[in-house]
Amino acid sequence: GQNIDQPTEMTATEGAIVQINCTYQTSGFNGLFWYQQHAGEAPTFLSYNVLDGLEEKGRFSSFLSRSKGYSYLLLKELQMKDSASYLCAALADRGSTLGRLYFGRGTQLTVWP
Amino acid sequence: DVKVTQSSRYLVKRTGEKVFLECVQDMDHENMFWYRQDPGLGLRLIYFSYDVKMKEKGDIPEGYSVSREKKERFSLILESASTNQTSMYLCASSLYRRTDTGELFFGEGSRLTVL
Numbered sequence: 102g103q104n105i106d107q108p109t110e111m112t113a114t115e116g117a118i119v120q121i122n123c124t125y126q127t128s129g130f131n132g133l134f135w136y137q138q139h140a141g142e143a144p145t146f147l148s149y150n151v152l153d154g155l156e157e158k159g160r161f162s163s164f165l166s167r168s169k170g171y172s173y174l175l176l177k178e179l180q181m182k183d184s185a186s187y188l189c190a191a192l193a194d195r196g197s198t199l200g201r202l203y204f205g206r207g208t209q210l211t212v213w214p
Numbered sequence: 215d216v217k218v219t220q221s222s223r224y225l226v227k228r229t230g231e232k233v234f235l236e237c238v239q240d241m242d243h244e245n246m247f248w249y250r251q252d253p254g255l256g257l258r259l260i261y262f263s264y265d266v267k268m269k270e271k272g273d274i275p276e277g278y279s280v281s282r283e284k285k286e287r288f289s290l291i292l293e294s295a296s297t298n299q300t301s302m303y304l305c306a307s308s309l310y311r312r313t314d315t316g317e318l319f320f321g322e323g324s325r326l327t328v329l
Contacts, residue, residue: 136318142323143320201247202318206254
């Protein structure tokens with residue numbers, strides 16, 4: 102089966118650093134995605150990790166440990182506009198055919214001034 | 215830029231009505247998906263398609279059907295709408311091959327209310 106877990110809610114203050122964790126159990130695992138979703142809008146792509154390690158992209162970084170089934174999204178220098186839901190999704194490879202994403206329930210991040 | 219367009223942002227239907235949700239993508243993606251999103255439940259996959267006229271059930275296909283007659287268009291059909299199908303419906307597409315990541319591109323969503 103497929104299981105993706107992440108915290109339901111987190112809060113932080115402007116300028117701070119926050120880490121959103123995600124654990125997964127996915128057969129045929131072939132990569133981990135993070136998406137950002139503002140209220141009433143569609144999810145937008147933030148990051149993709151397929152190898153162990155840290156990927157940095159501006160204020161956002163994402164980490165993956167395949168052996169531990171664990172990822173985190175790190176947001177630095179938080180801004181009010183970072184208040185959103187953050188979705189962790191694991192890609193399950195189906196061999197030569199379609200791979201599909203399995204989503205966690207999302208972590209609602211609230212940034213306070 | 216990839217563009218995924220959903221035909222309606224907001225719909226209000228009555229119980230028992232047939233509902234069509236249309237989705238069109240303009241980047242020649244093979245794969246298309248329909249999700250519904252509900253508070254506390256996250257994104258749940260209803261159906262997906264990896265080629266024209268091909269479809270596979272996702273995690274919650276009951277009460278839904280789909281149609282993919284052309285590569286760029288993927289339709290979600292509620293044969294007889296019920297109140298528990300009130301939800302946000304998101305269409306997505308992806309280009310997934312061995313050399314690609316499988317990133318999903320989402321439409322803006324269709325919020326359906328069934329009275």
